[in-house]
Amino acid sequence: MFTIKFLAKLFSILRSGASPAQISWGIVFGMIMGLTPVLSLHNLVLVFLMIIFEINISMALFSMAIFSGIAYIFDPYFHSLGYYILVDVGSMQETWNNFYNIPILALSRFNNTIVMGSLAASLALVIPVFFLGKQFVVVYRTKVDPYVEKWKVMKMIKSSKFYEIYTKISEWRG
Amino acid sequence: MFRKKGIIGLLIAVALFFVLAYFLTDSWLEARLEDAGTAIIEAKVEFDNVDFSFLDVKITWDRLQVTNPSSTMRNIIETGKCSFDMEFWPLFSGKVIVEDFSVTNIRTNTPRKTDGSIPGAKKSKTGGSDFFESISDRLEDEIKDEPLYRLSQLKGEIDVDSILSILNIQSPDKIVKLEKSFEERFDKWNNRLDTKNYEAKINGIISQVNSIDVNNIKSVDKVLETIKTVEQIKSQSESLVNETVTVKNDFVNDFNATRDSLLQIDDWIKADFQSALSLAKLPEFSTDKIGKILFGREVVDKFNSYMNYAEIARRYKEEYLPKPEKDPSPPRMEGQNIHFTEKNARPKFWIKQIIINGFTESNISIEGNAFNIVSNQNTIGKPTTFEIGGSSETGAKVALNGLLNYMGNIPNENFKFKYDGFSMNSTNLIKSRFLPEKIDKGVGSVFTEVDIRGKYIKGTVEFSSNNLIFATSAAEPKNKIEEIILEILMKIDQINFVAKLEGSESNFKFSLDSNLDEMIYNNIKAKISGELEKAKEKLRQEINKQVAKYRAQAEGFINKQKAALEEKVAAITAQVDNYKNLIETKKQELEQKKAELQNQGINKLKGLIKQGN
Numbered sequence: 001m002f003t004i005k006f007l008a009k010l011f012s013i014l015r016s017g018a019s020p021a022q023i024s025w026g027i028v029f030g031m032i033m034g035l036t037p038v039l040s041l042h043n044l045v046l047v048f049l050m051i052i053f054e055i056n057i058s059m060a061l062f063s064m065a066i067f068s069g070i071a072y073i074f075d076p077y078f079h080s081l082g083y084y085i086l087v088d089v090g091s092m093q094e095t096w097n098n099f100y101n102i103p104i105l106a107l108s109r110f111n112n113t114i115v116m117g118s119l120a121a122s123l124a125l126v127i128p129v130f131f132l133g134k135q136f137v138v139v140y141r142t143k144v145d146p147y148v149e150k151w152k153v154m155k156m157i158k159s160s161k162f163y164e165i166y167t168k169i170s171e172w173r174g
Numbered sequence: 175m176f177r178k179k180g181i182i183g184l185l186i187a188v189a190l191f192f193v194l195a196y197f198l199t200d201s202w203l204e205a206r207l208e209d210a211g212t213a214i215i216e217a218k219v220e221f222d223n224v225d226f227s228f229l230d231v232k233i234t235w236d237r238l239q240v241t242n243p244s245s246t247m248r249n250i251i252e253t254g255k256c257s258f259d260m261e262f263w264p265l266f267s268g269k270v271i272v273e274d275f276s277v278t279n280i281r282t283n284t285p286r287k288t289d290g291s292i293p294g295a296k297k298s299k300t301g302g303s304d305f306f307e308s309i310s311d312r313l314e315d316e317i318k319d320e321p322l323y324r325l326s327q328l329k330g331e332i333d334v335d336s337i338l339s340i341l342n343i344q345s346p347d348k349i350v351k352l353e354k355s356f357e358e359r360f361d362k363w364n365n366r367l368d369t370k371n372y373e374a375k376i377n378g379i380i381s382q383v384n385s386i387d388v389n390n391i392k393s394v395d396k397v398l399e400t401i402k403t404v405e406q407i408k409s410q411s412e413s414l415v416n417e418t419v420t421v422k423n424d425f426v427n428d429f430n431a432t433r434d435s436l437l438q439i440d441d442w443i444k445a446d447f448q449s450a451l452s453l454a455k456l457p458e459f460s461t462d463k464i465g466k467i468l469f470g471r472e473v474v475d476k477f478n479s480y481m482n483y484a485e486i487a488r489r490y491k492e493e494y495l496p497k498p499e500k501d502p503s504p505p506r507m508e509g510q511n512i513h514f515t516e517k518n519a520r521p522k523f524w525i526k527q528i529i530i531n532g533f534t535e536s537n538i539s540i541e542g543n544a545f546n547i548v549s550n551q552n553t554i555g556k557p558t559t560f561e562i563g564g565s566s567e568t569g570a571k572v573a574l575n576g577l578l579n580y581m582g583n584i585p586n587e588n589f590k591f592k593y594d595g596f597s598m599n600s601t602n603l604i605k606s607r608f609l610p611e612k613i614d615k616g617v618g619s620v621f622t623e624v625d626i627r628g629k630y631i632k633g634t635v636e637f638s639s640n641n642l643i644f645a646t647s648a649a650e651p652k653n654k655i656e657e658i659i660l661e662i663l664m665k666i667d668q669i670n671f672v673a674k675l676e677g678s679e680s681n682f683k684f685s686l687d688s689n690l691d692e693m694i695y696n697n698i699k700a701k702i703s704g705e706l707e708k709a710k711e712k713l714r715q716e717i718n719k720q721v722a723k724y725r726a727q728a729e730g731f732i733n734k735q736k737a738a739l740e741e742k743v744a745a746i747t748a749q750v751d752n753y754k755n756l757i758e759t760k761k762q763e764l765e766q767k768k769a770e771l772q773n774q775g776i777n778k779l780k781g782l783i784k785q786g787n
Contacts, residue, residue: 112512
């Protein structure tokens with residue numbers, strides 16, 4: 001049941017009216033929010049951006065769920081990367097000192113090894129993930145979707161209540 | 175590109191946030207301030223009507239009550255209206271920077287309507303630090319008034335016989351055990367000497383040497399052969415001689431401890447005497463205890479208060495952190511916070527100046543300032559200081575100066591408090607069960623200085639009072655001691671004392687000398703101690719009498735056995751010396767014989783040569 005819901009959600013998003021760029025930005029934003037600790041200042045900024053701009057929120061939530069799991073696995077590596085950036089990179093010490101004493105920036109918790117490590121890793125992945133995501137949506141829609149349409153499981157999904165609700169919400173959200 | 179609905183929704187959410195914040199901030203802030211203060215003091219800290227102004231970033235409140243943790247129905251301080259401005263932007267860095275903090279109508283030791291204790295708070299006198307707790311505990315030991323209390327409970331003649339009848343004197347048993355242990359030791363030595371049979375062995379060697387008749391030896395070859403035999407006897411008996419030397423040394427070492435063992439008997443008798451005293455509840459009492467018993471509570475409470483302030487300040491100070499060590503496994507998804515601090519950076523918390531005015535408990539108008547209440551003194555390069563003073567119309571003066579310096583490696587706190595010419599009319603003087611509760615009239619002065627550097631404390635309390643008239647009607651003496659003290663107080667009109675405290679946990683000195691020490695001691699000695707000393711002497715004599723026969727028996731036995739053994743060892747030593755002399759003599763005789771025979775031979779040879787010529 002969970003798998004069906006999961007696939008239903010993924011197929012619904014990919015088949016929605018959102019542009020490949022909007023969906024791809026959703027993947028990117030969800031990736032950043034998923035990899036980094038949720039209660040961080042930059043995630044609040046991302047939420048505001050998602051509300052203001054037409055970024056696919058469903059894909060962002062979907063992506064966030066996936067990347068949260070990945071974040072748990074990579075947690076020790078994020079800690080090491082964050083420690084390296086904050087402590088071992090001597091040339092950055094003055095910058096961090098200044099940041100630490102700048103109002104608001106201090107609230108970002110940039111001095112936490114996990115926040116810094118995961119944010120640095122996710123920022124490094126923004127461009128590749130965006131283009132890969134965009135390409136994936138395009139390829140899916142042009143080549144994969146006609147086949148998927150014929151799958152029995154797809155017909156099951158389409159006839160499921162979840163798909164029905166999701167379609168209604170999508171229509172309501174415009 | 176833009177979501178219009180999203181932008182509108184966001185604006186509504188932000189507006190809602192500000193509206194709610196405007197209405198709820200005051201109560202939220204009040205709760206936070208109370209929680210923070212309560213956590214620090216470990217007793218209730220209460221603010222009334224906290225108001226936070228968003229526009230000029232100003233906080234005001236109408237009243238603040240800080241409960242005294244050691245007396246939770248009173249406040250250490252209570253203030254009237256207070257206000258302070260905060261710098262706006264540092265708040266976003268989680269930093270509170272206050273330029274001027276105005277505190278009006280501050281009062282000390284005010285009564286509370288409700289109990290200010292918090293459930294589960296530990297009743298610590300000094301805040302829980304090991305060092306301060308240890309000093310406080312030692313001070314408590316110093317001021318125990320048990321000896322004087324026990325003395326005050328003495329009634330009539332002391333029944334020494336009944337005390338002795340229930341006293342289990344331990345010394346005789348211990349002496350018998352000591353005697354037994356010596357008996358075993360003597361047996362061991364006797365066995366060792368007898369089984370080795372040194373005398374017989376040495377005698378055998380001596381007779382072997384004596385059997386060599388030098389006069390019967392007629393040739394040089396025979397002399398040389400006999401010398402060789404003597405050398406052989408000597409080398410064969412070498413190990414026996416060495417053994418006897420070892421035996422002698424072991425014996426001397428073993429029995430050198432005898433004297434120390436016998437000295438233990440005196441300690442056992444002393445212990446029995448102490449048991450008798452505690453059974454009879456007879457205190458050991460000296461003049462230096464008087465001041466501590468009468469005024470110690472007051473002094474120790476003062477020291478505890480200052481140590482408590484120092485402990486709180488130390489608990490909340492921040493230090494520069496060295497390059498942080500990497501935490502190998504921080505809690506999952508939580509990471510490790512790396513702190514960046516540098517000289518001249520803004521501290522997390524900083525009240526630049528507090529302007530104080532108010533009244534003391536005795537209604538003296540006071541005013542003063544406290545400077546640089548700061549979380550990290552190194553960031554601003556200044557220590558925390560405060561100076562508060564005031565005077566009354568009647569001429570009383572009060573001054574409190576303090577320094578909290580955490581800039582170096584060793585924390586340093588210094589407090590000076592001077593209170594001159596205060597009225598003692600209808601006041602409680604001292605928290606002692608031996609002094610009258612009230613004073614009708616009097617004028618007092620007190621000076622306190624406490625300096626704490628790391629784990630070393632030095633403090634002084636000097637108190638003087640004059641023109642004293644005690645409220646005798648309220649205090650009917652309940653026992654002889656109170657009677658004596660009251661009698662003395664009626665004759666004097668001043669009380670002075672000086673208390674000094676200095677040292678660390680391991681090396682600690684506390685003294686308290688008052689002008690009453692000698693007077694009270696002499697009077698107690700004259701009126702009570704005579705009886706007391708007589709009883710003590712009787713107990714001492716009786717214990718000595720009971721122990722004496724066991725002691726004499728043990729000492730007699732030990733000395734006799736020891737002398738016998740010493741005689742045996744001396745005999746063996748004498749035999750060995752005798753044997754050594756004999757060997758040497760025999761060797762000399764043989765050498766002489768050898769020379770003699772050689773001369774005879776030469777002479778004979780010369781005669782033959784002459785005859786041949």
